[in-house]
Every structure is written in structure tokens, then in C-alpha cells.
Amino acid sequence: MLKHSPDIDFPEWYQEVLKKAELADNAPVKGAIFIRPYAYAIWELMQAEMDRRIKAAGAENAYFPLFIPLSYFEKEKEHVEGFSPELAIVTHAGGSELPEPLAVRPTSETVIGAFMSKWISSHRDLPLLLNQWANVVRWEKRPRAFLRTTEFLWQEGHTAHVSEGDAAQYARMILDDVYSDFMYRVLAIPTIKGQKPPSERFAGATNTMTCEGMMGDGKALQLATSHELGQNFARSFDIQFANAAGAREIAWTTSWGSSTRMMGGLFMTHGDEHGLRLPPSVAPYQVVIVQINDDPEQERLANQLRGSLVELGIRVRVDRDTSRGLGARVTDWEIKGVPLRVDLGAREASEGVLTVLRRDTMQKSKVRLDEFVPAVPALLARIQEDMLASAITRRDQRIGEASSVADAVELAQTGFVRMPWAILRDGGEEQLKPAALSVRCLVTQNGEVPLRDDVDDAIAIVARAY
Amino acid sequence: MLKHSPDIDFPEWYQEVLKKAELADNAPVKGAIFIRPYAYAIWELMQAEMDRRIKAAGAENAYFPLFIPLSYFEKEKEHVEGFSPELAIVTHAGGSELPEPLAVRPTSETVIGAFMSKWISSHRDLPLLLNQWANVVRWEKRPRAFLRTTEFLWQEGHTAHVSEGDAAQYARMILDDVYSDFMYRVLAIPTIKGQKPPSERFAGATNTMTCEGMMGDGKALQLATSHELGQNFARSFDIQFANAAGAREIAWTTSWGSSTRMMGGLFMTHGDEHGLRLPPSVAPYQVVIVQINDDPEQERLANQLRGSLVELGIRVRVDRDTSRGLGARVTDWEIKGVPLRVDLGAREASEGVLTVLRRDTMQKSKVRLDEFVPAVPALLARIQEDMLASAITRRDQRIGEASSVADAVELAQTGFVRMPWAILRDGGEEQLKPAALSVRCLVTQNGEVPLRDDVDDAIAIVARAY
Numbered sequence: 021m022l023k024h025s026p027d028i029d030f031p032e033w034y035q036e037v038l039k040k041a042e043l044a045d046n047a048p049v050k051g052a053i054f055i056r057p058y059a060y061a062i063w064e065l066m067q068a069e070m071d072r073r074i075k076a077a078g079a080e081n082a083y084f085p086l087f088i089p090l091s092y093f094e095k096e097k098e099h100v101e102g103f104s105p106e107l108a109i110v111t112h113a114g115g116s117e118l119p120e121p122l123a124v125r126p127t128s129e130t131v132i133g134a135f136m137s138k139w140i141s142s143h144r145d146l147p148l149l150l151n152q153w154a155n156v157v158r159w160e161k162r163p164r165a166f167l168r169t170t171e172f173l174w175q176e177g178h179t180a181h182v183s184e185g186d187a188a189q190y191a192r193m194i195l196d197d198v199y200s201d202f203m204y205r206v207l208a209i210p211t212i213k214g215q216k217p218p219s220e221r222f223a224g225a226t227n228t229m230t231c232e233g234m235m236g237d238g239k240a241l242q243l244a245t246s247h248e249l250g251q252n253f254a255r256s257f258d259i260q261f262a263n264a265a266g267a268r269e270i271a272w273t274t275s276w277g278s279s280t281r282m283m284g285g286l287f288m289t290h291g292d293e294h295g296l297r298l299p300p301s302v303a304p305y306q307v308v309i310v311q312i313n314d315d316p317e318q319e320r321l322a323n324q325l326r327g328s329l330v331e332l333g334i335r336v337r338v339d340r341d342t343s344r345g346l347g348a349r350v351t352d353w354e355i356k357g358v359p360l361r362v363d364l365g366a367r368e369a370s371e372g373v374l375t376v377l378r379r380d381t382m383q384k385s386k387v388r389l390d391e392f393v394p395a396v397p398a399l400l401a402r403i404q405e406d407m408l409a410s411a412i413t414r415r416d417q418r419i420g421e422a423s424s425v426a427d428a429v430e431l432a433q434t435g436f437v438r439m440p441w442a443i444l445r446d447g448g449e450e451q452l453k454p455a456a457l458s459v460r461c462l463v464t465q466n467g468e469v470p471l472r473d474d475v476d477d478a479i480a481i482v483a484r485a486y
Numbered sequence: 487m488l489k490h491s492p493d494i495d496f497p498e499w500y501q502e503v504l505k506k507a508e509l510a511d512n513a514p515v516k517g518a519i520f521i522r523p524y525a526y527a528i529w530e531l532m533q534a535e536m537d538r539r540i541k542a543a544g545a546e547n548a549y550f551p552l553f554i555p556l557s558y559f560e561k562e563k564e565h566v567e568g569f570s571p572e573l574a575i576v577t578h579a580g581g582s583e584l585p586e587p588l589a590v591r592p593t594s595e596t597v598i599g600a601f602m603s604k605w606i607s608s609h610r611d612l613p614l615l616l617n618q619w620a621n622v623v624r625w626e627k628r629p630r631a632f633l634r635t636t637e638f639l640w641q642e643g644h645t646a647h648v649s650e651g652d653a654a655q656y657a658r659m660i661l662d663d664v665y666s667d668f669m670y671r672v673l674a675i676p677t678i679k680g681q682k683p684p685s686e687r688f689a690g691a692t693n694t695m696t697c698e699g700m701m702g703d704g705k706a707l708q709l710a711t712s713h714e715l716g717q718n719f720a721r722s723f724d725i726q727f728a729n730a731a732g733a734r735e736i737a738w739t740t741s742w743g744s745s746t747r748m749m750g751g752l753f754m755t756h757g758d759e760h761g762l763r764l765p766p767s768v769a770p771y772q773v774v775i776v777q778i779n780d781d782p783e784q785e786r787l788a789n790q791l792r793g794s795l796v797e798l799g800i801r802v803r804v805d806r807d808t809s810r811g812l813g814a815r816v817t818d819w820e821i822k823g824v825p826l827r828v829d830l831g832a833r834e835a836s837e838g839v840l841t842v843l844r845r846d847t848m849q850k851s852k853v854r855l856d857e858f859v860p861a862v863p864a865l866l867a868r869i870q871e872d873m874l875a876s877a878i879t880r881r882d883q884r885i886g887e888a889s890s891v892a893d894a895v896e897l898a899q900t901g902f903v904r905m906p907w908a909i910l911r912d913g914g915e916e917q918l919k920p921a922a923l924s925v926r927c928l929v930t931q932n933g934e935v936p937l938r939d940d941v942d943d944a945i946a947i948v949a950r951a952y
Contacts, residue, residue, distance in 0.1 A: 045601065047551040049560070049588060054601055057546035057616070066548065080523035081530065085513040086590075086621055086637050087574075091512070108553075108579040110590065114625030115571050124552075124576065124590070136512065150523070155552055155621065159580030171552050401576060476673055 022355070025293045029163075030237040034164075037099045037287060040355045041296050044165040051163035051170035055280070058356065059166075061304035062283060063173070067153065069173065069206050069301075070278065073198045077190075079149040079177055084131055087122040092130035095256040099129065102223020106158040108167055108170075114232040124157040129249070131258030133177045137241045140271060141181050142262050145191065151177040166284030167241065167486050174279030180259055180271040184250070187272035188227070191246045192469065195278045199244040208299040208408040209233045209289050210415055211243055212436070212481055213469050214461025219449060222275075226250035227472040232460045232481065234415045235288040238435040240483040242287050244278035248472070256336065284486075289411055290380075293402050299407050302399040305337040307396065308358045310349055312365030314342040321389075322364055326480065328393040334400070354379060359403050360396070380407050412436030428482050429455040436460070457482050487822070491759045496703040502632075503753060507762050508815045510631040517636035521746070524822065525632075527770035528749060529639070533619065533765075535672050536641065536744065539664045543656075545615040545643055547604045550597055552620075552715050553588040561722040565595065568689020572624040574636075577729045595715070595741055599723030606737060608728050609648050612795065613656065617643045632750030633707065633952045635679045640745030646725055646737040649687035650716070653738035654693070657712045658935065660742045661695045665710040672726035673748065674765040674874040675699045675755050676881055677709055678902070678947055679935050680927025685915060688741075690835040692716035693938040698926045698947065700881045701754040704901040706949040709751050710744035714938070750952075755877055756846075762823030765873050766866040771803035773862065776815055778831030780808040787855075788830055794859040800866070820845060825869050826862070844874050894919040894948050902926070907944040923948050 022040070024033040038044050043059040046052075055063065069222050087110060093100040108124040125131070132150065140148060160170050168299075177194060181187040194459045195213060203209040211231035221228040225247040232240045253259070259271040290297040292426060300306045307329055311322045322338045329336045337358070339349055354359055359378040368374050372389040379402050385394065418435025422428040425448055428437045432455070441462050444452070449459055462478040464470050470478050488506070490499040504510050509525040512518075521529065537547075553576060559566040572588040577583060591597070598616065606614060619641050626636050628657050638715060646652040661679060669675040687694040691713040698706045708870035717736045719725070725737040756763040766772045770859025773795055777788045788804045795802045803824070805815055819827055827843040834840050838855040853861065888894040889913055894903045898921070907928050910918070915925055928944040930936050934943050 045604070047553075048555050048597065048600060049551055049553045052549065052551040052553060055549035057548045060548045061546070063549075080527070082523045082526045082527075083521035083639065085515055085518040085520065086623065087513075087515045089514055089517060105581050108576050109586075110574050111577045112587075113574040114627070121578075122574075131514065134514060138511070173549065185700065382888070 021351075022295060026236045026291055027293075033291070036287065037291055037295055038165050038357070040352075043287070046165075049170065051160045053165050053169050055173075058304060059283060062286070062298070062302050063280060065302045065304070066206070066282060070198065070202060071153070073202060074151050074175065074177065074473060076149075077149070077194060077198055078152040078178070079392070081151050081153065082284060083152055083154070084135070086125055088125050088128070088131045090123055092134065092218050093123060095130065096224050096253055098252070099224035103158075104416070106160075108157045125154075126156055127275070127277070128152065128154075128160045128176055128357055129253055130179065130257070133253045133259060133273070136178075136180050136271070136273075137258045137260070138395050140170060140180060140259055140261050143264055145270065145371050146180055146182045147186065147259060148180045149177075149190075152176055153455055164284075164486070166287070172280050174277050177274070178278045179274045181202065181253065181273070182261065182263070182269070182271070184272050188248055188472070191227070191229065191248050191274040191276060194274075195231065195244075195246040195469070199232050199276075199278060200247065203231060203233070203243060203282070204408065205290075205299045206299070207286050208404060208411055209243070209285060209317050210408065210412045212463065214463040214481060215470050215472070215475065215478075216245075216461055217441075217449065217459045217480070220459065222247045224249060224252050226252065229469055230461050232483075233285045233289055234418065234483075234486070237288075238418050238433075238484070240436065240481075240485040241281070241285045241288065242460070242485070243282055244276070246276035247274060248274045275306065281422055282399050283419065290357075290407060293353030294382065297407065298357040298359060300359045303357065303359050304335060306335045306400055307337075307360045307362065308353045309336065309338045309362045309364055310346070310353065311338060311340040311342065312346055312363060314340075314368075315366065317369050318366070319366055321369055325364075325393065329396060332393070332397060334396060358455070359400060362392070378403060380410075420481070425451045427458065428452070432457050432483055435483070437482040438479050439482060441475060441480040444480050444482075452482060456484055458485055459484060487817075488759055488761060491681050492702045492757060493759075499757070500754065503757055503761055503821070504631050505530045506818075507823070509753070512631075515636065517626045519631050519635050521639075524770060525749060528752070528764070528768050529746060531768045531770070532672070536668060536768070538619050539668060540641065540643065543615070543660060543664055544613075545617040545645070547617050547619065548619070550601070552591055553676055554591050554594070554597045554758055557591055558600065559589060561596065562690050562719055564718070565690035569585070569593070569624075572622045572626075574625055591620075592622055592624045593741075593743070594618065594620075594642055595644065595719055596723070599719045599739070602737070602739075603644050603726070604642075604869065606646060606725055608726050609730060610903045612646055612648045612727060612737065613652065615643075616645065616658075617641055619913050622857055628952070630750075632753070634747075638746050640743050643740070643742040645740045646720065647739070648716075648727065648729070648735070648737070650738050653740050654938070657693070657695065657714050657740040657742060660740075661697065661710075661712040661935070665712065665742075665744060666697045669697060669699070669709060669748070670874065672765070672767045673752050673755075673765065674870060674877055675709070675751060676874065676878045678927065678929065680929040680947060681936050681938070681941065681944075682711075682927055683907075683915065683925045683946070686925065688713045690715060690718050692718065696927050697933055698949075699751045699755060700884065700902060700949075701952070702757060703754075704899075704950070705755065705886050706902065706947075706951040707747070707751045708926070708951070709748055709755060710742070712742035713740060715739045715741060756823075756873060760848065761821030762844075763873065764823035764825060766825045766870050769825050770801060771824050772801045772866055773803075773826045773828065774793065774804065774819045775804045775828045775830055776812070776819065777804060777806040778812055778829060780806075781832065783834075783835050784830055784832070787835055791828070791830075791859065795862060798859070800865060802863060827864060828858070842868060846876075888948075891917045894918070895923065898923050898949055901949070903948040904945050905948060907941060907946040910946050910948075918948060922950055924951055925951060926951060
């Protein structure tokens with residue numbers, strides 16, 4: 021059991037989990053973190069599955085430079101206004117002052133725009149579908165590990181298309197198939213997909229779509245965004261192509277990103293008073309076998325179980341650090357959120373019956389030794405499903421309906437609020453600010469993502485947010 | 487056929503290959519490059535296999551911050567002297583001047599040292615084995631794509647041990663099992679492993695070991711290094727542990743790195759007058775099927791072949807861009823170095839006999855359609871073997887023996903030179919400089935990597951180098 025409960029003091033609970041589950045540590049530079057091996061292993065699992073989906077969407081990975089001349093930002097007016105306050109600037113290098121200061125990339129639209137302009141000449145070069153996995157830097161005034169850090173790891177997709185329709189369709193497909201479906205099926209996070217109101221759009225976008233997750237304290241976390249950039253960047257960076265008739269046209273571009281912030285979302289969606297709860301699909305160890313005594317028979321059995329599980333493609337860890345007390349070991353694995361724990365001591369070895377703990381429910385059950393291994397795959401699948409179902413229930417219980425700003429302010433103390441966008445559109449958004457609320461996204465009456473200009477009767481999802 | 491031959495004008499040949507094989511493009515910032523999708527796909531294959539080996543060596547991946555306070559560098563005297571001329575410095579961020587300038591990491595020994603000092607307290611915490619995949623920045627006066635760029639991608643391993651012997655053994659194991667064996671088996675590059683002379687050691691190391699590859703022009707390329715750092719960094723960053731008896735001791739650390747430079751080594755080891763030659767193990771497409779005409783029967787056959795090869799785990803690309811001339815298409819795949827090419831036209835479809843080209847030898851052969859797919863795995867394995875064998879032959883033919891500096895200068899015009907280290911140790915190294923030669927590494931009489939202090943009768947490998 022942790023010292024802090026997520027129901028009572030969520031921020032302190034989060035700090036305690038970061039430390040005790042060995043996820044992150046503060047770096048010497050304010051707002052930057054060291055991602056510790058256990059968290060990085062989660063990130064690698066997430067990254068592998070995301071990368072598979074990005075490639076299935078036809079995008080190719082590439083690598084673009086970290087440093088971007090400041091003048092590149094100035095080419096797109098809204099972009100430079102949006103990002104200027106967050107830039108880190110390199111002024112000296114190689115022992116002397118640089119002729120032009122360089123920005124450390126906060127995102128790569130500008131430099132990729134310049135490359136696209138070189139590589140696109142004909143409609144046959146389109147669509148051009150690129151993605152990169154990289155670090156980016158945005159100076160943060162109020163950093164918080166994984167949610168908002170000065171430096172973070174992410175993927176950023178950048179595509180160019182022959183028409184507005186193609187670009188819109190691609191941006192939407194990424195939102196659906198790469199982001200929202202990944203979070204739902206893999207992270208067991210049921211996000212709400214929608215369109216950002218104009219005030220919350222990415223700097224330079226004509227449409228920003230988002231997946232918003234509800235955290236354990238009822239606050240919203242923006243987990244990934246997909247943008248239509250119209251012809252804004254294409255015009256600034258001269259991304260032109262010859263159409264089938266040979267005439268020059270300006271391309272339509274998109275960009276889309278998701279980051280290590282998703283790890284914060286994962287921890288804050290599923291964590292409880294015992295620590296992390298990891299869905300099996302992204303758990304570095306899906307099963308931990310705790311060998312209770314320093315005993316050759318227990319060791320033999322633990323190794324045998326481990327071998328059989330590994331053969332089934334299951335990620336297993338054997339904890340045989342019997343020099344530590346059993347209580348502390350067991351608590352540590354609970355804090356780390358390992359989905360299944362098996363305690364293996366003298367009685368288990370002699371009686372041939374294992375005690376198995378499901379971390380998501382904390383339920384213990386007895387399983388015969390010879391029945392355990394074949395049961396694990398279905399059990400892990402069940403945990404994954406149940407975690408999603410319970411996240412959906414928690415979310416839905418905490419969504420209220422409001423028909424005025426005053427009602428919204430009250431309801432949003434514990435969760436999300438649905439209310440007509442018409443109430444907020446003309447000045448109402450401003451009234452949310454003193455209560456630290458914002459419109460997280462707009463959805464249609466049926467809960468779909470609205471088309472860009474079709475938001476008159478949309479529902480606004482209002483919440484406190486990270 | 488390329489315009490430039492590697493035998494006549496190697497640097498121009500390299501530039502031509504970079505462009506025509508779509509590997510890299512220059513970034514707006516001098517010395518930085520854009521790694522294009524085809525090269526990045528090669529990097530992903532290399533990275534996956536390296537990562538597997540690093541994990542097999544027991545190291546865990548983590549992520550450390552990009553920005554390092556300048557004061558951290560100053561803690562280790564040799565380290566700061568070595569790296570100061572290459573640092574990029576951030577002086578402003580978030581709209582104001584920083585209280586302390588930040589270096590963009592050129593390597594992470596210092597910041598990881600600071601973390602290790604926090605995380606290590608007992609001998610039970612050792613060895614601590616960490617690795618990170620990241621970008622680093624070293625300002626370059628004479629950049630060249632993949633070989634020497636201002637920013638590059640790499641992995642850097644950092645470990646701490648209880649004793650000098652453990653640290654030395656681990657650093658050597660990384661050199662052997664992760665680096666040299668990977669290059670030999672996977673990249674088909676037969677490197678020469680050895681110890682760097684003191685003048686060429688990493689800044690702050692007590693011993694640097696290296697893998698040196700011979701490029702197509704006979705120059706050496708340092709492909710990976712593994713360092714013993716003694717207690718230098720541990721002392722500067724206070725990495726201490728309580729030994730079994732409870733007394734405080736200072737840890738012994740290592741670091742080791744390899745980078746996107748290995749791609750340059752791959753291209754420059756195997757490339758020929760037709761372009762790249764890729765070993766099958768790192769070829770993004772191991773087989774390309776060139777569909778000659780826009781014809782449904784050819785398309786059906788191409789898809790069928792593709793499907794059968796994919797089932798065998800082979801990476802296949804079908805080129806059905808029949809709007810381009812066949813000659814240009816075929817030349818492009820030769821430049822891109824795809825190991826096997828199959829031309830599929832009307833005659834092949836009707837006669838049921840395929841024309842298969844081996845890129846490494848440029849030999850064509852006829853293969854019956856129904857015999858082709860089952861033959862591919864063995865054929866790819868054969869290409870991999872033959873490419874290694876021919877690289878070994880080329881290397882060995884270009885290693886000469888010298889017994890004086892004057893002889894070495896002459897022999898090194900075309901390849902490597904072996905000569906007694908005793909001749910160079912006391913002032914001889916200086917005499918190599920005017921001829922742009924250096925001691926690449928020291929090996930024992932038997933060609934092994936010498937122990938650190940056992941180099942009296944070592945052989946020096948002397949060469950021009952990138």
C-alpha cells in the first residue's frame with residue numbers, strides 16, 4: 021500500500037508512484053527527466069506497436085535535424101507566435117558565436133516543409149507520408165514527469181497530399197487507427213475523440229483533432245493530436261506539384277504526434293492505492309514468479325515455469341532475491357503493476373498448488389501447478405479486457421451534462437462535462453478560464469468527430485486538464 | 487552504372503551514391519543531414535539486431551536528458567578538454583537568458599555519472615548496466631554524411647562495476663559480442679579489433695578499444711569503441727558503493743558507443759561502380775520483383791511470388807511502376823543495392839522461367855518459376871557469406887608490413903600497414919602526421935586485442951582514416 025491515495029491526494033500519489041515504481045527521476049536541468057529502465061521498457065513496447073500501425077498507414081520513418089534556423093519559424097506567422105515562448109536557442113557552437121541562432125526543434129513542420137519542397141515536384145510524388153521518432157524541446161514553466169517536460173520523446177508524422185479532401189481523410193485515419201484504437205486496445209484507455217475548438221488548435225493548423233483521456237482525478241489529458249495544416253505550411257515553404265494536366269498546385273499537408281506523455285496517461289488512468297496497474301500488452305513483465313526461499317527445488321520449479329511461459333511468448337521475471345523480506349518484494353511488484361504474480365514457496369512446491377494474484381483486481385486464486393501455464397494466455401487477455409471495461413465504467417460515471425457555464429463549473433470538479441457548444445462559442449469559453457476549465461474537444465450529437473466546419477450543434481467536452 | 491567509379495574518385499562516388507540511392511540530404515544547418523527513408527530503414531534493421539545483442543549482454547535501455555549543465559563537463563578535466571571545442575551551447579530558453587549555459591550532449595558520461603551516484607549505494611546494486619539510443623551533437627569542421635556529422639544517432643552504453651577486472655571484462659565483451667561480431671556477421675564487415683594508443687583514447691578513458699574497418703579506398707573508419715574509464719568519472723561524480731564488508735569503495739565504469747557512422751562504413755565497404763551492395767541481413771528489400779509490363783497476368787504472378795516470399799519471412803518489394811522505362815528502373819534498384827532482382831515480363835510469364843540477378847556479383851541466372859521461392863533463403867544466405875568472404879579478401883590484400891615510418895607512408899597510400907609499435911611509440915607517431923596517417927589500433931603478435939598495459943611488443947595498425 022502506498023502512503024498516498026489517488027482518491028485523496030492525486031498529485032502526491034503520482035510523485036510517490038514515479039519514485040517507488042522506478043519510473044523517472046529529475047534531471048539537473050529544470051523540467052527534464054531521466055526515464056528509468058522500467059518506464060523505458062514500457063515505452064519500447066508502446067513504440068513497437070505504434071510503429072507497426074504507422075507503417076501500416078503507409079508512412080515511412082526518416083530522421084530530420086534537431087537544430088532549425090530561427091528564420092524557418094518566422095515563415096509561418098501563427099506557428100512562430102505559438103512556439104516562440106517555448107524555444108531553446110543555441111547561440112554558440114564549436115567555440116564561436118553562430119551567424120544565425122538555432123532553435124532546438126519543438127516540432128519539425130518547418131524543416132520538413134523545406135525538405136518536402138525539394139522532394140515533391142509531381143502529383144506522382146504524392147502522397148508523401150513521413151514519420152520520425154525523436155526528442156523535442158519545449159521550455160516548460162510548470163513541468164511534471166511524463167505529462168509536461170522540457171524535453172520529451174515522441175513520433176511526429178508529416179504528410180503532403182494533392183487535395184484538401186485527401187489530407188483530411190488521412191489525418192482522420194491516423195486519429196482513428198493509429199491513436200485512438202491503439203489507446204483503446206493496447207493501453208486500455210477509452211479516450212474521447214473530437215475536434216479542438218479554434219482557440220486550442222495547433223499553431224498553424226486549420227483543424228486539430230484530439231484523443232482526450234480521463235485521468236484518475238477526473239482531469240483530462242490530451243493524449244495525441246492529428247492536424248490538418250491546410251496550405252499554410254505548403255505556401256510558406258513552397259511545397260508545389262505539377263498536377264496531371266501539368267499545372268502547378270500547392271500541396272495540402274498534415275501533421276500528427278504522440279509522445280511519452282502517453283505513459284503519464286497510462287499511469288494516471290489505471291493506477292490505484294497499491295501503485296501502477298499495467299495492462300498486459302505493455303507490461304515489461306506480464307508475470308512475476310516470486311521464489312520465497314533460497315531452495316533448489318523452488319528454484320528448479322521457478323525456472324521450469326519461466327521456460328514454459330517464455331515458450332508461449334509471455335514476458336516473465338523470476339524474483340529470487342530471497343535476501344529481502346517477502347513483504348517488501350511483494351509490495352514492490354504490486355507498485356510496479358505486474359499483471360500476474362505467482363508466489364512459490366515450500367508449500368506450493370510440495371502441494372503442487374500455486375497462489376496467483378491478479379494485480380488489476382487484487383484477487384488471489386489457487387491454481388494447480390500443471391494447469392497454470394496453459395491458463396496464463398487467456399488470463400492475461402481477460403485482465404486486458406477487464407481493465408478496459410472498468411476504465412470505460414469509471415469514465416462514463418464521471419461525465420455529466422450541463423446547460424450553463426455555472427453548472428459546468430460545478431460538475432467539472434469531479435469529471436468531464438458535456439454541454440452545447442453553442443453556449444460557449446461566443447464568449448462562454450472565456451468564462452471557463454477562471455475555474456481552470458477548458459473545452460477539450462467538440463463531438464457531434466452522436467459522439468463522432470465533427471467535420472471541420474460542421475460544429476454548429478456540436479457538444480463541447482469541458483474539463484480541468486493537465 | 488554510376489558516373490563516378492569508386493576506384494578512381496571515391497569521394498565523388500560516395501556523394502553520387504548518397505544522392506542516387508536516396509540515402510541522405512544536407513540539412514539547412516551546416517554539417518547536419520536528413521536521413522532519408524531508405525537509409526533509415528537500413529538503420530532500423532541494424533538497430534534491432536544491435537539492441538538484441540545489447541540486451542543479451544544484460545544492459546537495460548533508459549533515456550537521459552539532452553541538455554547537460556556546462557559545469558558537469560568541468561568536473562572531469564580530460565573530458566572537458568576533449569569535448570569543449572565541439573560543444574553546442576544553449577544560452578536562452580523560454581524567452582530569457584539561462585542562469586547557466588547548457589551543453590547539448592556530445593556524449594552522456596557526465597550526466598549518467600551524476601545519476602549513477604544517486605542510484606548506487608551497495609555492491610548489490612552493481613554491476614549497473616545501462617544503454618541509451620539517442621541523438622548527440624559534436625560540432626564538425628569538415629562534415630561528411632554518415633561519417634562525421636554535427637548531429638548523429640547512436641547508442642551509448644554506460645556501466646558501473648565493483649572492480650577494475652569486472653569493468654575491463656565487460657568492456658571487452660561488448661567489443662567482441664556486440665560490436666565486432668555484429669559487424670562481421672550482419673554487416674559483412676571484417677573489422678580489425680585492437681587497443682587505441684594513448685594519443686587516440688576517448689577523453690577521460692584509461693583504455694579505449696576499437697573496431698576499425700577498411701573502406702573501398704583503403705582508408706580506415708573507426709566503427710565502434712568500448713572504453714574502460716577507470717575510476718576517473720566515478721571519482722568526479724562520487725559513484726561509491728559499500729562493499730561486502732561495509733567499507734566505501736569507488737566504482738569502476740565503462741562506456742561504449744556505435745552510431746549511424748556504421749551506415750557510412752557499410753556503404754563504403756561494399757559499394758561498387760553500380761552503387762550500393764547491401765548484405766541481405768540489413769537490406770530493406772532483400773528481393774525486388776520488377777514487373778515489366780502493365781499486364782494483369784504479370785501482376786498476378788508478381789503478387790503470388792511476393793506472398794510466398796513474405797511467408798518465408800523475406801522482405802520483398804514489387805516494382806510495378808511501368809510508366810518509367812525499364813532501364814531506369816533496373817538501374818535504380820542496382821544503385822540501391824537490393825541483393826536479388828527478378829525481372830518479370832511477358833516471356834517469363836509464358837515460359838515459366840525467371841531471370842534472377844545477384845547484385846553482389848551481377849551474375850544473372852535462369853530459374854524455373856516453381857523452383858524460385860524455395861531457393862531464395864539459401865541464395866540470400868550465400869550472398870551474405872560471399873560478401874563477407876570477398877570483403878575479407880579485399881582487406882587482406884591491402885594490408886602491408888613495414889619496418890620504418892618511410893615504408894609505412896608509402897604502403898598506406900593503398901591500405902593498412904602493420905608495423906612494430908616499438909618504432910612508433912617514442913616520437914614515431916608524430917612523424918606519421920605530415921602524411922595524414924595515424925595509428926588506428928594496437929594488436930598482439932597473434933592479432934588479438936592486447937591487455938591494457940601489455941603493448942610493448944604490439945603491432946601497430948597504421949592507415950589514413952576518415
